[in-house]
Amino acid sequence: xxxxxxxxxxxxxxxxxxxxxxxxxxxxxxxxxxxxxxxxxxxxxxxxxxxxxxxxxxxxxxxxxxxxxxxxxxxxxxxxxxxxxxxxxxxxxxxxxxxxxxxxxxxxxxxxxxxxxxxxxxxxxxxxxxxxxxxxxxxxxxxxxxxxxxxxxxxxxxxxxxxxxxxxxxxxxxxxxxxxxxxxxxxxxxxxxxxxxxxxxxxxxxxxxxxxxxxxxxxxxxxxxxxxxxxxxxxxxxxxxxxxxxxxxxxxxxxxxxxxxxxxxxxxxxxxxxxxxxxxxxxxxxxxxxxxxxxxxxxxxxxxxxxxxxxxxxxxxxxxxxxxxxxxxxxxx
Amino acid sequence: xxxxxxxxxxxxxxxxxxxxxxxxxxxxxxxxxxxxxxxxxxxxxxxxxxxxxxxxxxxxxxxxxxxxxxxxxxxxxxxxxxxxxxxxxxxxxxxxxxxxxxxxxxxxxxxxxxxxxxxxxxxxxxxxxxxxxxxxxxxxxxxxxxxxxxxxxxxxxxxxxxxxxxxxxxxxxxxxxxxxxxxxxxxxxxxxxxxxx
Numbered sequence: 001x002x003x004x005x006x007x008x009x010x011x012x013x014x015x016x017x018x019x020x021x022x023x024x025x026x027x028x029x030x031x032x033x034x035x036x037x038x039x040x041x042x043x044x045x046x047x048x049x050x051x052x053x054x055x056x057x058x059x060x061x062x063x064x065x066x067x068x069x070x071x072x073x074x075x076x077x078x079x080x081x082x083x084x085x086x087x088x089x090x091x092x093x094x095x096x097x098x099x100x101x102x103x104x105x106x107x108x109x110x111x112x113x114x115x116x117x118x119x120x121x122x123x124x125x126x127x128x129x130x131x132x133x134x135x136x137x138x139x140x141x142x143x144x145x146x147x148x149x150x151x152x153x154x155x156x157x158x159x160x161x162x163x164x165x166x167x168x169x170x171x172x173x174x175x176x177x178x179x180x181x182x183x184x185x186x187x188x189x190x191x192x193x194x195x196x197x198x199x200x201x202x203x204x205x206x207x208x209x210x211x212x213x214x215x216x217x218x219x220x221x222x223x224x225x226x227x228x229x230x231x232x233x234x235x236x237x238x239x240x241x242x243x244x245x246x247x248x249x250x251x252x253x254x255x256x257x258x259x260x261x262x263x264x265x266x267x268x269x270x271x272x273x274x275x276x277x278x279x280x281x282x283x284x285x286x287x288x289x290x291x292x293x294x295x296x297x298x299x300x301x302x303x304x305x306x307x308x309x310x311x312x313x314x315x316x317x318x319x320x321x322x323x324x325x326x327x328x329x330x331x332x333x
Numbered sequence: 334x335x336x337x338x339x340x341x342x343x344x345x346x347x348x349x350x351x352x353x354x355x356x357x358x359x360x361x362x363x364x365x366x367x368x369x370x371x372x373x374x375x376x377x378x379x380x381x382x383x384x385x386x387x388x389x390x391x392x393x394x395x396x397x398x399x400x401x402x403x404x405x406x407x408x409x410x411x412x413x414x415x416x417x418x419x420x421x422x423x424x425x426x427x428x429x430x431x432x433x434x435x436x437x438x439x440x441x442x443x444x445x446x447x448x449x450x451x452x453x454x455x456x457x458x459x460x461x462x463x464x465x466x467x468x469x470x471x472x473x474x475x476x477x478x479x480x481x482x483x484x485x486x487x488x489x490x491x492x493x494x495x496x497x498x499x500x501x502x503x504x505x506x507x508x509x510x511x512x513x514x515x516x517x518x519x520x521x522x523x524x525x526x527x528x529x530x
Contacts, residue, residue: 014424016397016417019380028369038367067431071412074376138367153368187373200415202425294348298341 009048009145013194013208026190030143035131038138038154047145049211050189052198054119055221055249056259057230058205061086061100061117068200069098072185094173097121097182098197101260118248118259119197119206122169122182124148126242129268130181132276133164146211146245149186152178166241166266184245214247221249240267380411387430390528391502394430395419398437410437472496472519480520497523 008025029041070077075095080088086102098121105114128148131140139154140161150161150170157177161170170181185195193199194208201207207217218235225233234253237243248262256262338346380399387394395416403409413433417424426433436442446464447456459467479495498516500509516524 014417016382016424017375017377017414019377019382019399021378022375024372024375026372028371031370034367034370039369062428064426064428064431067428068414068426071414071431071434136367138370141370143370149370149372151368151370183373187375190372191375196414199417199424200426200431202422202427204425291348294344298345298348 008045009050009210010189010192010194011209011213013198013206015193015199017188017193018191022191024190025192026143026145026147026186030145031141032144033128033131033142034138035134035140036137038136038141041144044144047143049146050184050245051146051209051211051214052124052184052195052246053207053209053214053218053249054246055205055207055218056116056118057221057225057233057249057251058203059100059117059119060203060205061102061115062202063088063100064200064202065098065119065197065206066096066100068196069182070096072188072196073097073183075180092120092169092171094171094176094180097180103258103260105258116252116259118262120167120169120260122148122184122246123167123241124182124184124245125166126244127268129164129166129241129272130161130170131164132268133160133272135160143186145189147184147186147189148245149183150179150181152176152180155179164269164272166263166268211245218247218249225249225251236262238263238266240265377412381408384416386503387426387433388436388501388503389427389429391526392421393503394422394426396426396430396433410434413437476519491520492522493520494522496521497525500524500526502526502528 026047028039030044030047031040032044034040069075075097077089077093077095080090082088083090087099089096089099092099098119101118101120103116103118105116107114124146125148126146128140128142131142131148134140135158136154136156139151139156140148141151142148155178157172157179159170159172159179161179162168162172170179172179185193185197188195195206198206198208207214209217215235215237222233222235230251232254233249233251236248236250236253236256248256248259250256250259252258255264257264377399380401383398383400385396385398387396395418396413397416398410399412399414400408401411411434415422415424415426415430429436445458446461448459448464448467449456475496476493479493481490481492481494483489484492498521500512500516504512513524
């Protein structure tokens with residue numbers, strides 16, 4: 001199914017992409033937030049919020065999402081070495097935007113041994129810490145459908161977004177000197193397609209659609225899990241960052257940190273909030289005041305060098321030149 | 334180039350610059366010009382689509398191969414993904430199937446038959462004709478020498494247990510039927526496909 005013309009955001013990832021030229025349905029006209037005062041759209045279209053739902057209870061840890069991501073985004077992760085754990089590579093890299101993380105959990109309540117597998121990657125926060133921390137105008141933008149995207153041409157490679165991210169997702173490329181992360185396949189969404197990982201997922205643990213549809217689907221899944229004895233099953237859509245456009249269905253929603261350290265209550269760091277909040281205008285005002293003072297000084301302080309001093313100095317220099325008999329660097333005397 | 338700039342002039346200019354930048358940072362006037370937000374150009378535009386079957390296992394997932402000519406005019410596989418219209422996989426793929434593009438474009442991919450001749454320590458290319466002749470010769474010699482026509486009780490069994498056959502798992506029904514008939518009618522017992530290798 002390709003996207004009907006009257007739809008603003010794609011509804012599914014189960015579709016074959018178009019090959020005919022298509023107008024991009026995502027661009028500057030949909031930017032609702034831009035880092036460091038970058039340009040935003042004056043009247044952004046109100047695109048329907050999209051979301052990716054990751055049901056960890058259906059995930060088999062096959063990593064099809066990882067290879068699909070690499071193939072679609074044409075990244076080239078290094079071939080690593082096996083150090084005895086299932087994560088491959090060991091961590092997110094500038095060439096690997098998504099990563100299956102594996103946790104072995106000995107459940108003390110049931111005595112069961114549980115293998116908790118989580119697909120890690122950008123959560124596309126409603127209130128993105130990376131965007132707030134970024135000092136480069138227009139390097140991180142948020143579209144009205146909820147996608148948080150990096151505009152690499154504007155990225156200065158400072159890495160502030162990495163410390164600003166409550167989920168520790170972006171990675172700095174040492175060769176390109178820009179920061180990379182999951183785009184929620186914004187290029188696919190722009191032509192009515194869903195992300196490559198969601199299309200590839202063989203168990204449909206990753207699904208894609210509108211945020212409302214995904215929330216409703218999650219509710220069905222949670223009801224099902226509860227009927228199977230997972231009393232604490234729930235949706236991970238953390239409100240500390242305003243909610244996210246990548247959501248998890250967890251069987252232990254009361255303890256998200258079980259899943260390879262998924263933050264229990266993610267928040268944007270106080271340092272980022274403070275530094276980019278009240279501190280910034282105060283600091284800039286101080287710099288501005290200093291500049292105004294310097295200008296006032298230049299205007300109102302009389303010079304103590306009189307025209308007579310200047311004339312005498314010129315005379316001295318010329319005498320010196322005649323004495324040496326050599327032209328100066330400028331070729332004039 | 335030399336610019337006649339006195340110390341005082343330099344300070345004035347620098348001061349004006351700092352003031353202007355501060356005003357800009359305070360939000361007066363537009364921020365520095367930035368590249369406007371845009372998504373990556375859709376990379377499948379004007380590629381050709383070719384339906385095919387994933388060559389790995391016997392599940393036989395449907396895939397679409399996206400091709401485009403490179404600068405030299407040679408058509409290249411630029412992307413492969415699952416076929417959402419295929420009844421087997423409905424667009425999904427396993428990690429191996431998802432990475433098919435690199436399998437097709439691998440430098441180490443075998444593109445012609447190879448032979449390691451007797452006494453040699455390396456493989457060398459061989460034509461299909463010569464390869465098939467050699468295989469037929471070797472099979473015939475081995476079958477003539479080792480075919481068990483009847484068992485101890487005298488019952489005809491036509492069992493040929495000294496040669497094996499490894500077939501492809503991702504084939505059409507017709508190819509699979511023909512392969513089976515050829516192999517079994519020769520009496521070959523050891524018969525499998527690469528899905529289990």
